[in-house]
Amino acid sequence: MMRREFGSREEMVGYLKAEFPEALVHGEAVSETRGGRRAARALFDRVNPDRYARSRNFLSGAVTRLGPYLRHGVLTMGEVRRGALGQPNPEKLVQEYAWRDYWRRVYGQIGEGVWEDREEPKRQGRVAQQRELPAEVAAAETGLACMDGFVAELKATGYLHNHARMWFAAYVIHWRRVRWQAAAQFFLTHLLDGDPASNNLSFQWVASTFGSKPYIFNRENLEKYTAGEYCRGCGRNQDCPFGKSYEAIDQELFR
Amino acid sequence: MKTVVWMHEDGLRPLLPGAPAIFVFEDKGHSLKRIVFLYECLLELDVVIAKGDVEMLVRKFAAEHGAERIVTTFTECPRITAQARELGAEMVNDDPFIAAAGPYDLKRFSRYWQRVERKALQL
Ligand SMILES: Cc1cc2nc3c(=O)[nH]c(=O)nc-3n(C[C@H](O)[C@H](O)[C@H](O)COP(=O)(O)OP(=O)(O)OC[C@H]3O[C@@H](n4cnc5c(N)ncnc54)[C@H](O)[C@@H]3O)c2cc1C
Numbered sequence: 001m002m003r004r005e006f007g008s009r010e011e012m013v014g015y016l017k018a019e020f021p022e023a024l025v026h027g028e029a030v031s032e033t034r035g036g037r038r039a040a041r042a043l044f045d046r047v048n049p050d051r052y053a054r055s056r057n058f059l060s061g062a063v064t065r066l067g068p069y070l071r072h073g074v075l076t077m078g079e080v081r082r083g084a085l086g087q088p089n090p091e092k093l094v095q096e097y098a099w100r101d102y103w104r105r106v107y108g109q110i111g112e113g114v115w116e117d118r119e120e121p122k123r124q125g126r127v128a129q130q131r132e133l134p135a136e137v138a139a140a141e142t143g144l145a146c147m148d149g150f151v152a153e154l155k156a157t158g159y160l161h162n163h164a165r166m167w168f169a170a171y172v173i174h175w176r177r178v179r180w181q182a183a184a185q186f187f188l189t190h191l192l193d194g195d196p197a198s199n200n201l202s203f204q205w206v207a208s209t210f211g212s213k214p215y216i217f218n219r220e221n222l223e224k225y226t227a228g229e230y231c232r233g234c235g236r237n238q239d240c241p242f243g244k245s246y247e248a249i250d251q252e253l254f255r
Numbered sequence: 256m257k258t259v260v261w262m263h264e265d266g267l268r269p270l271l272p273g274a275p276a277i278f279v280f281e282d283k284g285h286s287l288k289r290i291v292f293l294y295e296c297l298l299e300l301d302v303v304i305a306k307g308d309v310e311m312l313v314r315k316f317a318a319e320h321g322a323e324r325i326v327t328t329f330t331e332c333p334r335i336t337a338q339a340r341e342l343g344a345e346m347v348n349d350d351p352f353i354a355a356a357g358p359y360d361l362k363r364f365s366r367y368w369q370r371v372e373r374k375a376l377q378l
Contacts, residue, residue: 002280002304012298016290019306026286035295037268073266073328074296077352085378094375095368101352102367108331109361158288189284192292197331 031158040069049084053092059161059226067193107197114200117209123254133182145234158192169206170215174253180207219243257322261313263335266328267296276302277316279309
């Protein structure tokens, strides 16, 4: 039987480190995000579907951060859906909740098949696929302020905005030619909402093994939705691999 | 019939208030921050927290409470579903996104959304 009484969060973390030493290979960071229904309800009460619909693609947008609580059933999907419907303009948010429900239903059908390509990749470029996430990507040492920033945030907080997840997945899969499974495993380890359904199937969507075309982005897109936060101080401004038109990137990656 | 709840990581909420509940950690390759998150969720719930072999510990817990029935929250996770089957546990889908119906065509999200949109946008 494990302990339930602690004087402080630090004391609890110390206890868990001793009980789960195998977890420490992934680092010793602990997120500011608190577990439990009280913390979940506090976020839930702040959900604003109308602002969500207008700003969700921006890193500073009014996203809910309910991910970990939905992932672990602290809140139910029915509960958050009804919550949205009680407010103005709920359609977009409810549709995003539906994505989670959709991926979970697919998971229910294919189970561990989420680890295998659902379909042939479309328009694949150079075929050589790396099996492992390159060490400097995982260590946040690519020199690309965006990608390194995402990795650092992921490791420290267990959270990444949806758009950052998309950019990172596209970078690793299409620019670095890494098998999507390696990056998916990295995310599953560190995300508080890490879910083999939403995570692996979203990676497959980016890779085009569960979707009709590969997802790519360019610098202009990233700069816009991050308000330039990363590009401004980036040491690789001169050789930014994303600083081109979509057509040029498409040519380069999939020719 | 005396009932106990097996709580797993896809359902960290009360399922049968009043029924004794147990959660068992097994090695899932989680990072420390994920374990801390799960633990904080568990500390708010009336549940015994254990670590080790799920089937063995849940069976033992049920026996200690003289329970013949084990219930657990529904999940699509194949591992948890297999463990529930092994335990003879009933899976309860207490508050799904939309009342079941289906099966749906899951080839693409757009097809699925077309079928469920009306229901999903209705209180
Ligand atoms: C490469 C990649 C990996 C991902 N991995 C995961 C994962 O492991 N677990 C996970 O729950 N989501 C995952 N997502 C989906 C999405 O990024 C997260 O659900 C979302 O960013 C969580 O933050 P939030 O709660 O603030 O989301 P919000 O935008 O506020 O959305 C509210 C809730 O709706 C659901 N949701 C929203 N968008 C999506 C989506 N595109 N797909 C599925 N559900 C969605 C989530 O439950 C989310 O908590 C991934 C997306 C990508 C592109």
